[in-house]
Amino acid sequence: MHMQALITALVASAPLIAAHGKVAVVTGDAGGNGTALGIQGGVIPGAGKNAVTEPDTTVFKGANAAGCGETTGLGQNDIESGTKMAMALSGSTLPQITPGGSLSGTVHIVTSDGAGPYKALINTDGTGLSWQQLDVTEQVPGNKGNIRKTQKRFWMRALDSVGLVKRATNINEDHPFRVQIPAGTTCTGTIAGQANTCIVKMINPSNAGPFGGCVPVQMVTPAAAPAAPAMRRARAIQA
Numbered sequence: 001m002h003m004q005a006l007i008t009a010l011v012a013s014a015p016l017i018a019a020h021g022k023v024a025v026v027t028g029d030a031g032g033n034g035t036a037l038g039i040q041g042g043v044i045p046g047a048g049k050n051a052v053t054e055p056d057t058t059v060f061k062g063a064n065a066a067g068c069g070e071t072t073g074l075g076q077n078d079i080e081s082g083t084k085m086a087m088a089l090s091g092s093t094l095p096q097i098t099p100g101g102s103l104s105g106t107v108h109i110v111t112s113d114g115a116g117p118y119k120a121l122i123n124t125d126g127t128g129l130s131w132q133q134l135d136v137t138e139q140v141p142g143n144k145g146n147i148r149k150t151q152k153r154f155w156m157r158a159l160d161s162v163g164l165v166k167r168a169t170n171i172n173e174d175h176p177f178r179v180q181i182p183a184g185t186t187c188t189g190t191i192a193g194q195a196n197t198c199i200v201k202m203i204n205p206s207n208a209g210p211f212g213g214c215v216p217v218q219m220v221t222p223a224a225a226p227a228a229p230a231m232r233r234a235r236a237i238q239a
Helices: 002-013 079-090 154-161
Strands: 021-028 031-034 102-111 119-123 132-138 170-180 189-191 194-203 211-219
Touching: 031 079, 031 211, 079 189, 079 211, 102 211, 170 194
Parallel strands: 021 211
Antiparallel strands: 021 031, 021 102, 102 170, 119 132, 119 194, 132 170, 189 194, 194 211
């Protein structure tokens, strides 16, 4: 009887935690840095109730859906205005990628359903309408979008034991990722006044989402290697 009363009280007071993970920081192999569309920066805390941590987390309609999803804070992720906002947060130089190069960054796992493994895709014309899958060479940990926290508090274990709660637990961890850009890739989009742009989408397999983010990037050509000095042929001097 006392246990039932305790559990009822715990249910009433338990924080409503939404499952999510977001792409927070990104850089290209040739420099530059950025964030995913919809990220609001330091005004959103890393841990806490969903009302304060969730507003800039991107949710997609499905793993294969076109577009860049939406956030509860800003609504549909608009590529043009979202890129301008990302540049205002991270600087005027988008992540710079090269053909055969890479894109690396950090996924912030807020709750346990925001984990990996993440899938990466690229849109080469800047519209976000069609996508090709990329190889993820450094992966965010997780199993089917879930990750375990090392320890749970007593009240969460009590709720779990009677099946009254299946909410994701707070994780609040950063994990690196790296994506391979195929040789021969070209970026033909123009976004926020930036030419030669692509969009890279990171998306996890969570049934509660899926979660992730779209990152605008810019293709640059590697600096041409300096030409080797011409070999001079020695001329025999006739005596």
